[in-house]
Amino acid sequence: KNEVEQSPQNLTAQEGEFITINCSYSVGISALHWLQQHPGGGIVSLFMLSSGKKKHGRLIATINIQEKHSSLHITASHPRDSAVYICAGDDKIIFGKGTRLHILP
């Protein structure tokens, strides 16, 4: 069993929909990272969370350290949000397998 589980693996939605991607982990971590990878491979760090909630534009990330769960939300989704979203633990040593998001215009 992977130490970091993401769900769903794939998600297709219509433009404008509210998107939620989940990340659960079985190991103790002090911080969790969310990464975005666009087609072509480039990876961008979105958030680092150790508690509570962070917001950047239309992206919101939350974490509950006690429940070992984090969520990434995208409000008013847009086709340019289409990418693979990856959660990673602590020093980016453990990774989820990623969620492939496709937003239809």
Added chain:
Amino acid sequence: KAGVTQTPRYLIKTRGQQVTLSCSPISGHRSVSWYQQTPGQGLQFLFEYFSETQRNKGNFPGRFSGRQFSNSRSEMNVSTLELGDSALYLCASSLVGPSYEQYFGPGTRLTVT
């Protein structure tokens, strides 16, 4: 400010050969991390260097090695290549470490035939 650069971008090698990949971090960044990404396993951590010292290493065989130079540029080497080493190899740099703001390079796509 120039981003993280990786060379070469694409590489085709034969089983049994060895390969060296290069990563130039953002100016001033002293931490360089390497990752392997495959469709089956996703992203996996290889190792992290800070000021020429390896601070952390992932669960990869000894065929995978790396080093960092005094100018923070880093190389990774894979000896005796296997078909399963075909992957996208990414490096990322940070001022102090991968837990902090980290910038990824475009990756080197290695194909082993």
